[in-house]
Amino acid sequence: MNTLKPSKQNIKTYLPAGIFLIVxxxxxxxxxxxxxxxxxxxxxxxxxxxxxxxxGFIGLYLIRVEFSGIRSLDILNKNINSNNFNAVLTLLxxxxxxxxxxxxxxxxxxxxxxxxxxxxxxxxxxxxxxxxKVWFRRLIxxxxxxxxxxxxxxxxxxxxxLVGITFFAPAKIKKYFILFLIFVYPFIxxxxxxxxxxxxxxxxxxxxxxxxxTFIISAFAIIFCFPIGVFLALGRRSDLPxxxxxxxxxxxxxxxxxxxxxxxxxxxxxxxxxxxxTFIDKLIRVLFAITMFEAAYMAEVVRxxxxxxPKGQYEAAxxxxxxxxxxxxxxxxxxxxxxxxxxxxxxxxxxVKDTPLIFVVGLMELAGMIRLAKTNPNWLGMAMEGYxxxxxxxxxxxxxxxxxxxxxxxxxxxxx
Amino acid sequence: xNFKFIRFQNKKIKNLIPQFITxxxxxxxxIYFVTNAQINMDNRGIAFGFxxxxxxxxxxxxFSLIDYDGSYSYARAFLVGLLNTILVSVIGIFFATILGxxxxxxxxxxxxxxxxxxxxxxxxxxxIPLILQIFFWYFAALRALxxxxxxxxxxxxxxxxxKGFYVPKFIWTNFNIFLITIILAITAIYxxxxxxxxxxxxxGKQLPTTxxxxxxxxxxxxxxxxxxxxxxxxxxxxxxQLSPTIFTFEGGLNIIPELIALALSLSMYTAxxxxxxxxxxxxxxxxxxxxxxxxxxxxxxxxLKLVVMPQALRIIIPPTTNQYLNLTKxxxxxxxxxYPDIVLVFAGTALMQTGRAIEIISITxxxxxxxxVSISIFMNWYNKKMAIKEK
Numbered sequence: 061m062n063t064l065k066p067s068k069q070n071i072k073t074y075l076p077a078g079i080f081l082i083v084x085x086x087x088x089x090x091x092x093x094x095x096x097x098x099x100x101x102x103x104x105x106x107x108x109x110x111x112x113x114x115x116g117f118i119g120l121y122l123i124r125v126e127f128s129g130i131r132s133l134d135i136l137n138k139n140i141n142s143n144n145f146n147a148v149l150t151l152l153x154x155x156x157x158x159x160x161x162x163x164x165x166x167x168x169x170x171x172x173x174x175x176x177x178x179x180x181x182x183x184x185x186x187x188x189x190x191x192x193k194v195w196f197r198r199l200i201x202x203x204x205x206x207x208x209x210x211x212x213x214x215x216x217x218x219x220x221x222l223v224g225i226t227f228f229a230p231a232k233i234k235k236y237f238i239l240f241l242i243f244v245y246p247f248i249x250x251x252x253x254x255x256x257x258x259x260x261x262x263x264x265x266x267x268x269x270x271x272x273x274t275f276i277i278s279a280f281a282i283i284f285c286f287p288i289g290v291f292l293a294l295g296r297r298s299d300l301p302x303x304x305x306x307x308x309x310x311x312x313x314x315x316x317x318x319x320x321x322x323x324x325x326x327x328x329x330x331x332x333x334x335x336x337x338t339f340i341d342k343l344i345r346v347l348f349a350i351t352m353f354e355a356a357y358m359a360e361v362v363r364x365x366x367x368x369x370p371k372g373q374y375e376a377a378x379x380x381x382x383x384x385x386x387x388x389x390x391x392x393x394x395x396x397x398x399x400x401x402x403x404x405x406x407x408x409x410x411x412v413k414d415t416p417l418i419f420v421v422g423l424m425e426l427a428g429m430i431r432l433a434k435t436n437p438n439w440l441g442m443a444m445e446g447y448x449x450x451x452x453x454x455x456x457x458x459x460x461x462x463x464x465x466x467x468x469x470x471x472x473x474x475x476x
Numbered sequence: 477x478n479f480k481f482i483r484f485q486n487k488k489i490k491n492l493i494p495q496f497i498t499x500x501x502x503x504x505x506x507i508y509f510v511t512n513a514q515i516n517m518d519n520r521g522i523a524f525g526f527x528x529x530x531x532x533x534x535x536x537x538x539f540s541l542i543d544y545d546g547s548y549s550y551a552r553a554f555l556v557g558l559l560n561t562i563l564v565s566v567i568g569i570f571f572a573t574i575l576g577x578x579x580x581x582x583x584x585x586x587x588x589x590x591x592x593x594x595x596x597x598x599x600x601x602x603x604i605p606l607i608l609q610i611f612f613w614y615f616a617a618l619r620a621l622x623x624x625x626x627x628x629x630x631x632x633x634x635x636x637x638x639k640g641f642y643v644p645k646f647i648w649t650n651f652n653i654f655l656i657t658i659i660l661a662i663t664a665i666y667x668x669x670x671x672x673x674x675x676x677x678x679x680g681k682q683l684p685t686t687x688x689x690x691x692x693x694x695x696x697x698x699x700x701x702x703x704x705x706x707x708x709x710x711x712x713x714x715x716x717q718l719s720p721t722i723f724t725f726e727g728g729l730n731i732i733p734e735l736i737a738l739a740l741s742l743s744m745y746t747a748x749x750x751x752x753x754x755x756x757x758x759x760x761x762x763x764x765x766x767x768x769x770x771x772x773x774x775x776x777x778x779x780l781k782l783v784v785m786p787q788a789l790r791i792i793i794p795p796t797t798n799q800y801l802n803l804t805k806x807x808x809x810x811x812x813x814x815y816p817d818i819v820l821v822f823a824g825t826a827l828m829q830t831g832r833a834i835e836i837i838s839i840t841x842x843x844x845x846x847x848x849v850s851i852s853i854f855m856n857w858y859n860k861k862m863a864i865k866e867k
Contacts, residue, residue, distance in 0.1 A: 139587070316845040336515065416605050417809070
């Protein structure tokens with residue numbers, strides 16, 4: 061039996077035979093899934109179904125030669141073919157991927173419709189991207205009036221330009237750019253989009269929507285939740301009992317309830333707490349709720365960083381004669397925040413992913429607009445296209461954010 | 477001496493001032509809000525109170541674990557919503573844990589393809605908002621399922637249709653006795669386990685613990701069937717024609733599509749986070765531990781079971797607790813697809829009907845707080861049990 065085992069001696073016959081069997085099994089699956097032709101259809105049902113798996117398994121067994129002397133074969137064996145179990149897993153994974161790729165490509169591209177202006181133009185079995193094309197403006201700008209949409213464009217374009225300039229600005233003036241971006245620009249931007257003076261027509265917040273609203277809410281909530289979170293974290297670590305317990309209560313209250321109930325609170329309960337006749341804009345209430353909610357999570361992340369710092373850092377700062385604020389802002393926080401970059405990034409990611417929830421108060425960002433579009437009588441049955449598109453957009457944003465945070469973490473790391 | 481005293485005094489006063497200011501600001505905000513609320517409620521002629529909970533709810537709920545119809549009270553409707561929330565959370569936690577462990581272990585597989593697939597699973601499902609995933613499953617994927625007359629058939633006992641998953645219903649007689657025997661069996665196993673542990677530690681005797689435990693677990697309930705008159709029968713769903721074109725299933729248990737969509741997306745989403753925890757936990761176990769275990773002759777399974785897992789669990793449990801809490805809180809997104817959970821039933825319908833925003837929102841938030849706190853207390857207890865016992 062030992063002579064039949066694949067080894068260096070019989071590699072000349074086993075290797076080609078193994079490769080042939082593997083290639084044949086792949087070919088069978090590929091042809092089966094792309095052209096619906098079953099090469100081994102003459103076998104009885106269940107055998108023909110498992111045939112590629114069996115053939116591929118034998119093939120992988122034959123090429124599993126230890127120390128074959130062929131570099132690429134060794135790498136292959138080590139990574140995907142180290143034992144029988146792994147060989148089966150490998151084959152199953154590849155076959156499932158091949159099997160699912162062809163319907164996906166068909167749905168996304170080959171049988172999809174791209175040209176046209178109405179549902180009737182979608183004749184194929186695949187996706188109806190016409191739906192996204194026709195509704196594109198609404199998905200991006202919401203109900204914002206068409207002739208005024210340049211304002212949103214300008215606001216975001218200047219934001220990106222400013223961020224770009226800040227990124228490449230010399231270190232000396234970088235600080236001022238960042239301060240301007242955080243404390244001044246948001247209000248300029250909101251004035252530009254909201255209008256009301258300077259000859260800009262007023263656009264009420266109920267008309268805002270689509271992807272731009274996602275960005276507006278995320279940007280504002282990120283800017284505000286971060287400092288609040290830092291102060292809450294400091295409060296929780298404070299020696300003053302009143303401040304400490306108020307901070308703990310505040311943080312745990314927000315963290316213990318779901319965001320959706322917080323938004324419900326902001327929309328139906330909060331107006332009861334205001335004097336009769338006062339009206340706070342829906343968007344502002346929502347922003348306030350999201351900011352407070354995420355600030356509580358941010359506080360816990362920052363607290364993790366504060367706890368991780370060795371006590372010596374506090375003592376050293378004290379021994380230099382620093383007071384509480386100078387110690388925290390110059391010595392403790394810069395180190396603590398750097399430690400928890402992944403946590404901060406995760407919280408901000410969670411914030412962006414939470415924005416679609418504002419549908420409960422009637423505001424419609426991207427997911428909300430898709431909900432509206434798919435219930436339009438002319439476009440019924442477009443849920444799949446809509447949600448796949450929204451999912452893709454959100455995925456790109458979130459994936460980019462998480463990649464950037466990993467990058468930042470590496471760059472700011474002082475460990476060598 | 478005198479100087480020191482003054483400094484001490486000063487420091488104490490210095491510490492008191494910011495605390496007083498904070499408390500004063502907080503109190504004034506609260507008083508301002510409460511007076512406003514008082515005035516508003518007086519204007520609308522409603523008095524603060526929880527008496528409305530006893531009133532008749534007079535709305536229907538599509539899915540309920542306990543008896544409910546419109547004639548029951550708001551308190552009962554609240555209970556229905558709460559039970560539905562707990563149901564979907566428990567299902568979600570169960571499947572998220574299984575999937576998360578599988579994906580997390582796969583990410584560390586020495587099979588390159590498996591590791592990559594697991595990595596992309598995490599990257600894809602973690603970075604899409606949960607609410608979009610719920611919408612996708614509910615509005616797009618599950619809507620594509622066939623109508624009852626063309627249902628996907630599982631051996632003629634379960635049927636998957638656009639109106640939900642019809643499964644056989646268990647019909648018990650004397651279910652209580654059965655439950656008691658199960659509890660008895662578990663207690664017996666617990667005592668037997670302790671006994672065999674003592675035997676092993678004191679006398680070095682190895683008892684066949686697993687097989688005896690299994691035997692106890694099987695015989696006790698079996699006895700209840702044979703001796704105490706417990707019976708179990710199944711009620712299968714049957715296709716019924718209502719009109720020439722409309723079909724429906726009767727009998728059996730219908731798992732509504734809202735529940736399927738919600739449980740599916742909650743577990744798939746949370747599994748990505750659990751997978752990362754599992755991966756970090758296993759990676760966190762020192763390599764020397766595995767090598768030491770291998771050098772005293774343990775095989776691969778024993779190493780994983782006796783050496784790696786107990787240590788990895790300590791790292792895995794605390795963040796996974798957080799994920800369970802998140803899942804429970806995220807189950808409130810049920811309201812978006814009309815699964816009758818506590819938010820939809822109570823903070824939605826009941827609030828619309830009664831207009832008692834303050835009471836209802838506070839009850840809902842308090843409920844979630846209680847759920848969160850109880851899960852975290854349980855998990856802290858478990859965590860403490862698992863922690864290293866230093867001698």
